[in-house]
Structures are given as structure tokens and as C-alpha cells.
Amino acid sequence: MVVDDHPIWRDAVARDLADEGFAVVATADGVASARRRAEVVQPLVVVMDMRLADGDGAQATAQVLTVSPGSRVLVLSASDERDDVLEAVKAGATGYLVKSASKAELSAAVRATAEGRAVFTPGLAGLVLGEYRRIAQTSGAGPTGPVGPSLTDREIEVLRHVAKGLTAKQIAARLSLSHRTVENHVQATFRKLQVANRVELARYAIEHGLDEDG
Incomplete structure (x- = not known):
């Protein structure tokens, strides 16, 4: 529409x-x-x-x-x-x-x-990321801590890239993984964090500082 x-x-x-x-x-x-x-x-x-x-x-x-x-x-x-x-x-x-x-x-x-x-x-994404980061810093990281409930190192790595707006195909290329493997990591993270889609997943990552490099 x-x-x-x-x-x-x-x-x-x-x-x-x-x-x-x-x-x-x-x-x-x-x-x-x-x-x-x-x-x-x-x-x-x-x-x-x-x-x-x-x-x-x-x-x-x-x-x-x-x-x-x-x-x-x-x-x-x-x-x-x-x-x-x-x-x-x-x-x-x-x-x-x-x-x-x-x-x-x-x-x-x-x-x-x-x-x-x-x-x-381009340019507006950084504005939105900055606003979410500001809100997160004001409200605190929450009871699950800075990383969240039992994410593996690889899931955290994938989550960092999701927070930056990369597609599964782009993430797969950067991490030398198959597209299907990246999708499986994303779906596993959905379940663990109880979020419905990539927008909510990116929001979680931003709120917990996972969009930062490092």
C-alpha cells in the first residue's frame, strides 16, 4: 500500500x-x-x-x-x-x-x-543506532547482562553484523560461512532472545552494545 x-x-x-x-x-x-x-x-x-x-x-x-x-x-x-x-x-x-x-x-x-x-x-542508520544506544545507556542493559542469555561466540559475532544491517549473504561472505549456516545462527538467536525478526534482533544488539566493533 x-x-x-x-x-x-x-x-x-x-x-x-x-x-x-x-x-x-x-x-x-x-x-x-x-x-x-x-x-x-x-x-x-x-x-x-x-x-x-x-x-x-x-x-x-x-x-x-x-x-x-x-x-x-x-x-x-x-x-x-x-x-x-x-x-x-x-x-x-x-x-x-x-x-x-x-x-x-x-x-x-x-x-x-x-x-x-x-x-x-545512508546516514540515517547511524542516527537511529545512536538514539537506541542513548536509550539503552539511560535504561541499563537489563537482567541478562551485556551479552544476553547463553549466546555462543559465533552467535554473538553474527548478531554484531545483523546490528550493522548486513544481510545473511553478506555476513556469510565476511565470516567464511555458508548462507544456510548464518541463517541457522540467526534463527537460534531469535529463539534464545525471544525476538520475532531481524529488526527486533538488531534492536537487541544495539541496546546491548553489540553493534560496536571489537
């Missing part, structure tokens, strides 16, 4: 995604219409603008996820302001691109979002 208050831009994004093989099941121009249509169509991915007719993208993200909790929201906005990025992420968005992104970059980002990976325009 594509949510944007500018009809020409909204139609262009929907057309580009359809050309890339995606099924665009709905479009909307605001918070209320996004909620109504998401409740009906239950989209896997929502491409969300931050400036809408009756509110903002953070409000729309929260509303969409209330009625369609299985959806994943990728913000596509003209704004790269810190507050906009953080508000979107806090509302539940799993990625944030600026509108200068190419058609190929948007297509790749939508596919990654559908797979549960966090996608950010």
Missing part, C-alpha cells in the same frame, strides 16, 4: 512498484484513509510519506499497525530531519528512505522490508 498526500507522486510510486512486480493493493492520502484501507487489505508493506493530508506519517504508521499488525512500514519522505526519522521509527516503521532514492533503491528497500530487514538511507 502506498500512502502519500500528493496524487501525482503517489501514483508514480505505485506505478514504479507495479512495474517491478509488486502487487499494489491500495493507496491512501492520509491517516484516516490509511487506517481504513489497511484494515481491509492487510498489506505486507506500506510505503509511507511523512506529510499527510490529516496528520503525519508517524501517526499513520501507528494507526496502520493497530489494525494490521502484520504490516511493515517503510517511510519514503522528502524530510531527513532527525525528529521525523525518530518519530517514524518509534511509531513502528522499520525503514526510512528519502525521496531522492532511485527506483531501484526503492524496489530493493521494499523487498528488504518485506523480509523483515531494517532499511535506511
Whole structure:
């Protein structure tokens, strides 16, 4: 589903995604219409603008996820302001691109979002990582300690790379492992940390300082 208050831009994004093989099941121009249509169509991915007719993208993200909790929201906005990025992420968005992104970059980002990976325009990822680190330092590492419940050295190593946004294929190449072995480590870590997907796993790693080198 594509949510944007500018009809020409909204139609262009929907057309580009359809050309890339995606099924665009709905479009909307605001918070209320996004909620109504998401409740009906239950989209896997929502491409969300931050400036809408009756509110903002953070409000729309929260509303969409209330009625369609299985959806994943990728913000596509003209704004790269810190507050906009953080508000979107806090509302539940799993990625944030600026509108200068190419058609190929948007297509790749939508596919990654559908797979549960966090996608950010270069530069914005560091901003989000820094905010999570600040929150973690304020709240403390929690009762499980700095590494968490019984992770192996290899699982910790894989987790560090997940926190940096690498795909399983990239991690496999860096660690000289098979793609399947990396996926098995990721799934084992999901179970041990009781997280549902790579976004939550990366968040755990960031909160516990595992995105740092070393």
C-alpha cells in the first residue's frame, strides 16, 4: 500500500512498484484513509510519506499497525530531519528512505522490508543506532547482562553484523560461512532472545552494545 498526500507522486510510486512486480493493493492520502484501507487489505508493506493530508506519517504508521499488525512500514519522505526519522521509527516503521532514492533503491528497500530487514538511507542508520544506544545507556542493559542469555561466540559475532544491517549473504561472505549456516545462527538467536525478526534482533544488539566493533 502506498500512502502519500500528493496524487501525482503517489501514483508514480505505485506505478514504479507495479512495474517491478509488486502487487499494489491500495493507496491512501492520509491517516484516516490509511487506517481504513489497511484494515481491509492487510498489506505486507506500506510505503509511507511523512506529510499527510490529516496528520503525519508517524501517526499513520501507528494507526496502520493497530489494525494490521502484520504490516511493515517503510517511510519514503522528502524530510531527513532527525525528529521525523525518530518519530517514524518509534511509531513502528522499520525503514526510512528519502525521496531522492532511485527506483531501484526503492524496489530493493521494499523487498528488504518485506523480509523483515531494517532499511535506511545512508546516514540515517547511524542516527537511529545512536538514539537506541542513548536509550539503552539511560535504561541499563537489563537482567541478562551485556551479552544476553547463553549466546555462543559465533552467535554473538553474527548478531554484531545483523546490528550493522548486513544481510545473511553478506555476513556469510565476511565470516567464511555458508548462507544456510548464518541463517541457522540467526534463527537460534531469535529463539534464545525471544525476538520475532531481524529488526527486533538488531534492536537487541544495539541496546546491548553489540553493534560496536571489537
